[in-house]
Amino acid sequence: MKKWLVLVLSVFxxxxxxxxxETENAKGTKQPLKKVSIVLDWTPNTNHTGLYVxxxxxxxxxxxxxxxxxxPGETGADQLVASGKAQFGVGYQEAITQARVxxxxxxxxxxxxxxxxxxxxxxxxxxxQSPKDFEGKTYxxxxxxxxxxxxxxxxxxxxxxxxxxxxxxxxxxxxxxAVKRDIDFAWIYYGWTGVEAELRNEKINMVYLxxxxxxxxxxxxxxxxxxxxxxxxxxxxKAFVKAAAKGYEFAIKNPDQAADILIKAAPDLDPKxxxxxxxxxxxxxxxxxxxxxxxxQEVWENYAQWMYENKLLDKKLDAKKAFTNEFLPKH
Numbered sequence: 001m002k003k004w005l006v007l008v009l010s011v012f013x014x015x016x017x018x019x020x021x022e023t024e025n026a027k028g029t030k031q032p033l034k035k036v037s038i039v040l041d042w043t044p045n046t047n048h049t050g051l052y053v054x055x056x057x058x059x060x061x062x063x064x065x066x067x068x069x070x071x072p073g074e075t076g077a078d079q080l081v082a083s084g085k086a087q088f089g090v091g092y093q094e095a096i097t098q099a100r101v102x103x104x105x106x107x108x109x110x111x112x113x114x115x116x117x118x119x120x121x122x123x124x125x126x127x128x129q130s131p132k133d134f135e136g137k138t139y140x141x142x143x144x145x146x147x148x149x150x151x152x153x154x155x156x157x158x159x160x161x162x163x164x165x166x167x168x169x170x171x172x173x174x175x176x177x178a179v180k181r182d183i184d185f186a187w188i189y190y191g192w193t194g195v196e197a198e199l200r201n202e203k204i205n206m207v208y209l210x211x212x213x214x215x216x217x218x219x220x221x222x223x224x225x226x227x228x229x230x231x232x233x234x235x236x237x238k239a240f241v242k243a244a245a246k247g248y249e250f251a252i253k254n255p256d257q258a259a260d261i262l263i264k265a266a267p268d269l270d271p272k273x274x275x276x277x278x279x280x281x282x283x284x285x286x287x288x289x290x291x292x293x294x295x296x297q298e299v300w301e302n303y304a305q306w307m308y309e310n311k312l313l314d315k316k317l318d319a320k321k322a323f324t325n326e327f328l329p330k331h
Contacts, residue, residue: 035066036087036088037067040077041072047189047221049259049262049278049281050247050251053248056264078106084226088109090112090223092219094307100318100322101314101317107230107324108224109241111222114289115284116208119210121175122184122186130207132158138183149310190206191281195277223244241329248286251282256279291329295325297319300323304317
């Protein structure tokens with residue numbers, strides 16, 4: 001997927017400024033909406049549908065917010081949120097864990113998807129059906145140390161040798177192009193790329209991370225903010241999460257309508273892919289959790305422990321400070 005440059009970020013990312021738009025408060029008097037921004041982790045896709053629904057359906061407005069949904073620039077969501085240039089972002093448990101260990105004050109405020117739906121995908125013709133089959137193959141990644149560690153740890157389960165995997169950086173090349181060139185397998189979210197393979201009638205094999213380790217069942221993606229925002233503007237955080245939750249709950253119950261809202265907001269997307277992806281992903285947002293967005297301390301501790309054991313962290317994570325459920329709406 002292409003990277004997005006965000007020009008004149010300052011136009012969008014003025015912390016806590018008010019827009020001219022208004023909403024009525026409980027007493028019926030009009031008040032200016034508070035302008036905030038959320039930076040996506042990638043180009044718009046069904047991981048983000050609840051945010052677009054909350055904007056389109058007026059859920060953010062009802063909570064007194066005027067929300068800009070912004071594409072990530074070269075810096076990415078984590079840096080913009082950590083620095084306070086954006087109030088919210090779409091992030092990942094892995095990155096927040098690494099950031100916090102390095103003293104960066106990011107906090108996860110809701111799990112977008114309850115279980116990890118990612119895994120290693122390959123064209124069926126390459127006959128990669130388990131981690132053992134990674135030997136002698138070429139993996140195309142994005143250059144993160146975590147990739148080698150994940151590959152190594154699941155290959156160990158089958159007494160396979162990760163040193164026999166050729167790991168290359170494929171940059172922004174999409175999965176379907178890469179596997180026709182020089183790549184045998186890559187790490188994908190099934191809910192997007194896997195569904196696209198179905199639509200293309202291209203048979204793929206999936207090696208899901210969660211099939212090989214409970215510790216790899218982490219939250220990806222999540223909604224994030226920073227500690228200063230939580231400390232100084234807790235009501236804004238609460239309002240944002242409440243509206244986002246309503247957006248995702250709508251998408252759970254109405255995948256077809258939610259898909260239409262995403263297509264309207266991002267008309268460059270393939271409507272068939274959005275519809276089929278939304279149908280696949282909507283039940284996964286909440287899954288077996290008692291409510292959308294909830295996070296468990298053990299999930300944060302298990303994955304952080306795995307990262308520490310694999311030398312991806314210099315020290316152990318204080319999991320209690322890395323996430324919070326306090327802003328989720330009480331049902």
